Amino acid sequence: MPYSAQAGFDTSGYSKERKSDPYVYQVGFGNAFASQAIPGALPEGQNSPQNCKYDLYAEQLNGTPFTVPRAFNQRTWLYRILPSVAHGGMVDTKQNPLLVSDFSPLNPAVHVNPHQVSWKSFKPSETEKHDFIYGLRTLGGNGSAISRDGMAFHVYAINQSMEKTAFMNVDGDFLFVPEEGRLDIQTEMGSMMIGPGEIAVVQAGIKFKVAVPDGTAQGSIYEVYGTHYTLPELGPLGANGMANVRDFEHPVASFDTEPSEWKVVYKIGGKLFETIREYSPFDVVAWHGNYVPYKYDLYKFIIVQSSNIDHIDPSVFSVLVAKSKFPNINLMEFCAVHPFWVTTKNTFRPQYFHRNSASEFLAFIKGGSGGYLGYAGLVPHGTTVDVWEAATTEDQVPVITNQGALFTLTEPYQMILLTDYGVSCSEYAVPSVSAWNYRPNFLKRIPEINADLKAARLPPIRQQA
Numbered sequence: 001m002p003y004s005a006q007a008g009f010d011t012s013g014y015s016k017e018r019k020s021d022p023y024v025y026q027v028g029f030g031n032a033f034a035s036q037a038i039p040g041a042l043p044e045g046q047n048s049p050q051n052c053k054y055d056l057y058a059e060q061l062n063g064t065p066f067t068v069p070r071a072f073n074q075r076t077w078l079y080r081i082l083p084s085v086a087h088g089g090m091v092d093t094k095q096n097p098l099l100v101s102d103f104s105p106l107n108p109a110v111h112v113n114p115h116q117v118s119w120k121s122f123k124p125s126e127t128e129k130h131d132f133i134y135g136l137r138t139l140g141g142n143g144s145a146i147s148r149d150g151m152a153f154h155v156y157a158i159n160q161s162m163e164k165t166a167f168m169n170v171d172g173d174f175l176f177v178p179e180e181g182r183l184d185i186q187t188e189m190g191s192m193m194i195g196p197g198e199i200a201v202v203q204a205g206i207k208f209k210v211a212v213p214d215g216t217a218q219g220s221i222y223e224v225y226g227t228h229y230t231l232p233e234l235g236p237l238g239a240n241g242m243a244n245v246r247d248f249e250h251p252v253a254s255f256d257t258e259p260s261e262w263k264v265v266y267k268i269g270g271k272l273f274e275t276i277r278e279y280s281p282f283d284v285v286a287w288h289g290n291y292v293p294y295k296y297d298l299y300k301f302i303i304v305q306s307s308n309i310d311h312i313d314p315s316v317f318s319v320l321v322a323k324s325k326f327p328n329i330n331l332m333e334f335c336a337v338h339p340f341w342v343t344t345k346n347t348f349r350p351q352y353f354h355r356n357s358a359s360e361f362l363a364f365i366k367g368g369s370g371g372y373l374g375y376a377g378l379v380p381h382g383t384t385v386d387v388w389e390a391a392t393t394e395d396q397v398p399v400i401t402n403q404g405a406l407f408t409l410t411e412p413y414q415m416i417l418l419t420d421y422g423v424s425c426s427e428y429a430v431p432s433v434s435a436w437n438y439r440p441n442f443l444k445r446i447p448e449i450n451a452d453l454k455a456a457r458l459p460p461i462r463q464q465a
Helices: 385-391 420-424 441-455
Strands: 025-027 033-036 057-062 075-080 117-119 136-144 149-158 165-169 172-180 183-187 190-194 198-202 208-211 217-225 248-251 262-268 271-277 284-289 294-297 318-323 330-337 340-342 360-366 371-375 399-401 406-412 417-419
Touching: 136 217, 136 420, 149 330, 149 406, 165 172, 172 183, 172 360, 183 198, 190 198, 190 248, 190 294, 217 330, 417 420
Parallel strands: 165 262
Antiparallel strands: 025 248, 033 284, 057 075, 075 284, 117 371, 136 149, 136 417, 149 217, 165 208, 172 198, 172 217, 183 190, 183 208, 198 294, 248 294, 262 271, 318 330, 330 406, 340 399, 360 371, 360 406
16 A cells, blocks of 8 residues: 555645545646655755665656756656666567557558548447556557657546556656546656546656546547647736646655565557566655646636637637647647637627638537547638527627536647547547538629629629529
């Protein structure tokens, strides 16, 4: 059993626990934290003393190169019972054939997608047991893990907790978005519990395991290569708004004590390897740094979309962004959309027709149609005919839109290529084009238009027979 000094822990400055969450957290996105499960385990005044207290081993985990500017440097010092290098050597392990990390157009297992696509929710198997590692299924992505540039869009459907097994993703950061069922995520820095309406990020190189306290769980994961999630700039919003820094919660030190054999599975370049340890990998007694997993409650997001004229672009819903190598262009934006007031007058209130430079993928957590919906960048999309007709004739009184709903929107800058599994699974569908069977109503008004043109002393529109 893990030991943590939570009993009698001074929680001043820490978050309130959710009813379904047994853990204590430190708050503040990007902060430099210090946590120790045993008082005095953290060395004072230095990172790597000749002898650590209690014969612990000092180990540094770097999330960025040594030489990046101080403001962007991410690293954590860990003080653990055994160093990570104390293992039995790396060997190939059972692969997950539905896990993809290479989205080069030359890869025959991924496909350029011209359609608006959708998937029903992915349910855990009723006949087979799948833990987190083997319940992952990649639907699409761009770039590659090897190049450390790009991202992957996964779903998970699991019905078994990881037992005596830890997972470490060398390739990138995982952003967890539960749809149904809670995830109990034990990391080297401590534990987090998340359920639908919450998200969590576990960065590259951090060992973790996933338990399913409700028996089953399903949701999505957005993996980014070669970069880390950060908060979007607030611009003219000023100092406050969108996702508040203080609402991000980070675990406190907690460690396992009993010696037992553990398997650690590594994902490196999309391939799985394993090693055996004679002790739990969750043996960090103390740590300090700013490279730390975190969770966030999406319902704490501050909506600023309620405008008096037209829509603000959906970037105002951004919770996190992953920056690309190009200035002012994000590799991906992760947005959360809640109910909000619409007070516009004489404005088309549903989402307008548009062709966005980024791809767009929606995941419905609560309300809506459920499942997932997506389309490639610059592919035209917009509301259906029946919604358009209702919106152009409605009495525009103030209303709450998306009542009772919560969905996420991800906007990857690079094109998303879909995997073989993504386009062949039973959950996949291409919506019928009949939903957008619009008519050129303009042509019905040619006589009226010609009268206006004549009044303006302009030539009329001549229709061909």
